Amino acid sequence: MRPTASPARLSTDSATFEADFRARLHWSAETDAEVEQRVAQILADVRERGDAAVLEYTKRFDGLDAPSMASLELTQAELKSAFEQLPAAQREALQAAARRVRSYHEAQKKASGESWSYRDADGTLLGQKVTPLDRVGIYVPGGKAAYPSSVLMNAIPAHVAGVSEIIMVVPTPRGEKNPLVLAAAHVAGVSRAFTIGGAQAIGALAYGTHTIPNVDKITGPGNAYVASAKRRVFGTVGIDMIAGPSEILVLADGSTPPDWVAMDLFSQAEHDELAQSILLCPDLAYIERVQAEIERLLPQMQRAGIIAKSLNGRGALIHTRSMEEACEISNRIAPEHLEVASSEPHRWEPLLRHAGAIFLGSYTSESLGDYCAGPNHVLPTSGTARFSSPLGVYDFQKRSSLIEVTQAGAQALGAIASVLAHGEGLQAHALAAEMRLDK
């Protein structure tokens, strides 16, 4: 049967808009209790038995029967050879993308990731020292969603931050390796790579095993087991975020060719059936043209089935009273990807408070950002852009406050600290300050 796509049609004018809108947006990140319990067991087992446990789970879940953990390590030579055997066009595209991603993240480090300090009037030195993490783990999904671009997007910011060891894990179900993923690991400068996945890989990275060194932070997306495992090891190691389904929101004033917008909606919907594509537009005639392009283009798509399911189940074309109202609704959604398909993108950008990435103007398709514009494609999903940020150099750095109080400074500060410490009933704190007062 030929798939058809009918995203929900909503209008802010409608009396039922609020209810319809909430129903469309609803998505719950909660993992079920059974997944949670199994993950807890796997993590405890990996912590207890190390390599042996990881090998057993790899056999059971990935159908990969290896004699030792060492045999699951991909050598640098193997990564390099994967790269060299790619067609020239892919080799060059990977390298060009890596160059641009690196250069953007270098600018990011310079703008917001450098140490700083100053001295106040008393001569007191205050500031922060910014240092890279020592060792990080990067989780790369295997199977149907094995994206080499994600290897670049996770490893390059770590590299730019100055992380000295980057350990990649990628499951290879039944031993099937994705050459583009291996090649990307070579281009991005991954230090070591293991073909393991799931909760067992997260446990190995968090606790360390005989073969796999424990890391300081784990980044990268994964399935429900991986997400639950990351949540559990948070505190033992750092984690980036718990990713939900991917989303795109297009704010359109009607000036972008409607087939471009239809294809941009598809490019999110083709990820998986839970992905969400939303159009917000004050021009009803334009919405009809986009809908017509959706119908025209869908049959030509290789992933038409997934696109149709995603659009029918979670997509929406929303008619708004104005662009201003569209911006306000976008802020309520706090989308992962936000395209401003407008001839005046800089008129609307200041109104947009919450989004993972903002793509300005008709030529800026999300897919350019996904691969090679430079900014990171690991972005906060499911409304978490209200409080979190794209993956960046800052995720692979941490800060230490620096304080140097002079003898003069200790007199002024000691008097204040003494009063407050006594007020909190902390006598030792007070005395430590008072002892430094001149006699």
Place this chain on the structure above:
Amino acid sequence: MRPTASPARLSTDSATFEADFRARLHWSAETDAEVEQRVAQILADVRERGDAAVLEYTKRFDGLDAPSMASLELTQAELKSAFEQLPAAQREALQAAARRVRSYHEAQKKASGESWSYRDADGTLLGQKVTPLDRVGIYVPGGKAAYPSSVLMNAIPAHVAGVSEIIMVVPTPRGEKNPLVLAAAHVAGVSRAFTIGGAQAIGALAYGTHTIPNVDKITGPGNAYVASAKRRVFGTVGIDMIAGPSEILVLADGSTPPDWVAMDLFSQAEHDELAQSILLCPDLAYIERVQAEIERLLPQMQRAGIIAKSLNGRGALIHTRSMEEACEISNRIAPEHLEVASSEPHRWEPLLRHAGAIFLGSYTSESLGDYCAGPNHVLPTSGTARFSSPLGVYDFQKRSSLIEVTQAGAQALGAIASVLAHGEGLQAHALAAEMRLDK
């Protein structure tokens, strides 16, 4: 009985050093299954029944029987009046501390929290827009560990970031309010405050109730229930970190008066019995002098019982071969507070890679930093300084990537994106890029 304190004596020269060292450091952040289950129930109940559930738990756990949630709100007038009724010395100390904390965080925002962008050779605009969170919740513990300074340290960075609504929750067991906490809320500019606590307060902030607005992020320390609840709501809202017991590590070259160092060790130990105070020093005679000062000063301390238990159970005086080795061990610990009690603090600082805050030189007691030097006193504990940072303005901001590709830029980028997208089997991504290529 008079308490005595004998921190463990370790030496890096000893054959058993590694084992002794690991045993001393061991502390597990894992919550027990029973706490986890009860917290899950409380959160589900608050999500379901809102105010009614919060009122019931507040009655049960805090012994506070209130007729309505509205009656648990502290008015701005009440906060202001608490401030005005303080003794003048406390009022002035609170204000002086707030001024310094504000000025430090303003410098922090300027150094690492501003928007940035640039255009590349194709005219493509790339950058990040930094915006404040809309609304945050601050958890302030009640009872024995009610620290007004923590109100300043959480609320002021949020304020400096530009957060428009700061909601404070603080449990008041049996209705007992801490006037200094209320006064600090006034000084720090808290928008609204409620006398609720525990997992029920975290649930109310994360999901919202009829009376309590849902927030975007929750910061602040709490007991095991609060920590478990924060971990569970992570993803629905942002959280800062899961705090463990407080720690101090003093690196001493023997140039600081030993009674100052003894008191600094006490000032951490007096927090609670699980707090950890460690001295690292290459000079054995100096270690003996610090030990003697510990014995001499302990009987004078109001919290001698807690200090003794903390030092006996978790304290350590470690003799190292050199200052360099002491720095290396400090890096393995990644302490929350790190004092460099040395006449050459800038000689050692570059060797120190992991720490929440570094206090340089003999006059810089940790307690000055705790209250009023300016930097934040909410710091990563239990070795998490390996991957996380002091609470800061950046915790109350988030970033949105900005991308604007010109028509010319879309030609160069489109060719790269097309190759990579086809390589990943994502045809819609490829076509979205190809459609923007000039015909």
